[in-house]
Amino acid sequence: MPSHAPTVTAAGAAFLAWLRTARPTSAVGIWRAGHQPRLEQEPEPTPGPRLVGGAVLWGLLAWVVWSLLYDGYLGLWWLVPLDLLAPDDWVHGRSGPGLLRVTYYGYYAFIVAVLVVAAARAGRWAEVWRRYAAPRRTAASPVKAALLLPGEDPALWPHLRAAGAAAAADRLTADAVASVMGDVDHARITQAWTAVRAGHRTPEDFTRAVLRDGAAACGHPSGARDLPGRSAPHDLVSHQVRIGTAADTGRNPWAYRAADVALSPDTVGTSLLVVGPAGPHGTDRIVRPVAEAMGVQALAGRAAVVVVGTAAADHGPPGAYDVVVRLGDPASPHALNLYGGITDPDEAAAVLAEALTGDLAHDRDAGAQRTAAVLRQLLGPFAAAYGRLPALDELRQLLDGTPGRLPELRRLLEAAGHTGMLRDLDARVRQSSMPGDAGMLLADRLALLDRPALSNSLASAGGYCLRDVDRPVRVRIELPACGHADVPRVLAWLVLAQFLAAVTHRANRSLLACLVLDDVPGTVTVPAVHGIQRLRTAHACTVLALRTLDDVAPALRAPLLGAVGCRVATAGLTAADGRHSADAWGTAWTETRTVTDRQLIAETAAGRALHLLRQAVTGTAPTARAVTVQQVERERWSASDLAHTLPAGHVVISRTDTAGHRTPPLLVDLRH
Incomplete structure (x- = not known):
């Protein structure tokens, strides 16, 4: 425990509440902070009136049975266990009237409890509570920030204390409750301790740095401790960025419905392809959060990111990057090395x-x-x-x-x-x-x-080198938006080729190197596809945002979709692009129900009269319904669905993490 009890500020209380938030293990791509796991399989749906009616009916039945038992209409056989278990003096009152009442009323309470439990199980009272009562409950949860719990409380840095670095843990705990520490500080120091455990740094150096600088210890080379202008929620404990909410629809698996959807280095690390129109409801809602997430991970010492796009693209403020290369701008503070160093x-x-x-x-x-x-x-x-x-x-x-x-x-x-x-x-x-x-x-x-x-933008000696991705750096390269139409494409080829060469030969592969290419037509080439296929083994990835797959040569479209582990199709997709995405997601076995109505034919005069009476009352001829259930193989998402039924602000996204776990394509609302 800390040697003293520091004063907890309001900001410190909020930070501790975030740090202590439960993050249960969940399926790939689900936002873990505060997530409440659902059942693995969807329960059989029961209509509300039938569910409530059954609960009320079983409750009335239990009350009627108890009334008949208590009034003696069903005999006194149900009192036999009391005569067998309780002493005779208690049952017959020879031990006094007080003990007699306690004996009988206790037995009555036991019988009532048995009836209530039986009625609750048969009437599915728990399901009624979950469906109607639980969503309306509002539980006030006051923040207990002033109380630091021992044991596994993350605010007390138990892994440091277990390793003998109690002094460093005390300093970090004090900074946490005093609102001096932020989520990036926590992630950066945790990563530094991981380096200590891996033998890349001595425990003495770590402890000295923490005691000297506190939450600012083991800082990023830029000195930045946070990313300005965040536009998406980030959770640096689970390394996730939230992008939206899975739609509560039958198109999504039961475990994902209404769950928050997130991306993480484990999923982006298999490379990400976003296809669809640009704008606040299109690819921008994916590219900007991913660029932010990689920038935050770079500040925490876990990643290196290079973002390539035009100056008009929404990639965050310039202050969110360590190096900004404006190709074609004479005032650019950096040039790009022609040979990549x-x-x-x-x-x-x-x-x-x-x-x-x-x-x-x-x-x-x-x-x-x-x-x-x-x-x-x-x-x-x-x-x-x-x-x-x-x-x-x-x-x-x-x-x-x-x-x-x-x-x-x-x-x-x-x-x-x-x-x-x-x-x-x-x-x-x-x-x-x-x-x-x-x-x-x-x-x-x-x-x-x-x-x-471009005379001052490309240098044969000096300038920025993409081989710098072996350290946690944040780079933004702005392509010229005017001039010859092929210039941005050739420059993008140059950056991509240098990045592929740099990550292949870098010595430090502990960092995830990420290249974001946003809306550069014609970027995908044969060497690029081959390079993307090899990135996963080099602990590197690319994020490609394309307005349409028509920008890719026909022979490269299928290999490109197969080379990336994460695919995103946004609203406004063309039918041709939808066909390529539908082919990439393939088919799945699904259960279909075919309902047929067969008219009943009476064979007797009484039957025919009954049928005529039924038809006069209902207005339809008497029929018998037959239901046929079969398993059929259908496309997960058809080209028509992707092109015409995706609502605005929605995407269909599938993910694969670096461990090989996959998710089916999900319909996600990016607006919530």
Whole structure:
């Protein structure tokens, strides 16, 4: 226990209440904070009047039975157990009238209790209470913030005390009740203690940091302790962000109906694809919370996030990021490294070729491998001659064959004695004169980036490197919204290729690296799909927001849907996009009931007269109803349902976590 009892403030009471909130284990994707689990299977529905009528009937029956027993109309046989169990002096009053009354009234109470229990079970009184009385009860739960309970109370940091760090636990408890600590502080310090348990940090260093800085200990490199402008509820104990409520409809499984729906690093870590129109009721309701969640996790030391989109996209305020790269803006505080911080010429050539010609990877004449060979023939000799990789304009001049550039490079290589590099340069000169040389394609793609508006945005040395994702960093890259239509697409290819290379070769894979690509048409290429398929093993993921799958090549749509673990279809989806989503979600076995009415034919005169009388009273001929139940395989969601029946502000979402657990597609209301 703490050595002193700190004064609890109102804010501290709210923080302790949040920290002590129950978070029961639930199905994948359910918001755990305060969740009340439901039955695994839906109970057989009973009409309300029948349920209430049965409860009242069994109550009256129990009262009638007790009245008949008490008045002796059913005999005195029910008093035989009393004669057998109680002493004769108690039963016959020889021990006094007081004990006689206690004996008989106690036995009466026992019989009444048996009748009430039997009537309650037969009349389903508990179901009546749950359906009608329980929802109307309002329980006042005063906050008992001033009382710190021992044992497993999370506010007392029991895992620190059990490990012998009682002094650090006392300091953190004092900061918690004094409203100095926030949810990000709690998550960050918990993550730091996890690093201690893993052997990456000594307990002495942790304790010194906590005693010195309290709730601010083990801080993020930026010094930020919270994310400004949060737009969604976050629970950093269960690492979740709430996005909406599952609709209480038969389209959703029983366990999910009316439950709060959330995303977490475990589900986003399998990559997320959002398809549908943009706006406050579309993809923005998914992308913004996910970007926030990854930013909060980065502040807690658990993730690194890179958000790519236009400046008009709603990705949070600039203060929510450590690095902001505004491509095409001369006032941008950072530029983007053209090679992603790669210094090896061969590796830089492979990444740059994938970025520039990823959409042509299916073309054997201009695929990424052929273009990578062209770049290797230039980057290697240039690095050997100048000790660095070429700038954007220098590389374009080498590919264009600008007079004087290749001879000058040859003279420098000859002077330095780089014979092997001379052979690469000679091969480039020979191939450049052949028809269909890939160098011209590369030069055309680089010409899109070699513009005055982007002159200060791409740097061959310096600038921001995506290899920085091996530490908890928050990055926002804004694409130019005007100019050539292909410029944002090529820049997005460049960022995606650098991210895929960075997460594959990073040394620190304890952090979840997340790349958010919001509304960049034509981003998905063959190398991109192959890279997304490998991200899960590298503890990395992507969040792709597409307005329509028409932006993806037809041959890549099915592989893309199969590569991601989480899929979202928003309201306003086209029928074609709905067909691809419906195919990805597949079919399920469901129970159907077929009801047929068969007219009854009487064989006797009395029967025919009875049927005529019944028809005159009811207005319909007498029929016999037959019900056929069968199991059929149907689509979980059809293309027509996705395109035409999704209400505004709703999405259909399916998720897979990193452990392999899946959820069926759920209809979720993002407005509540």
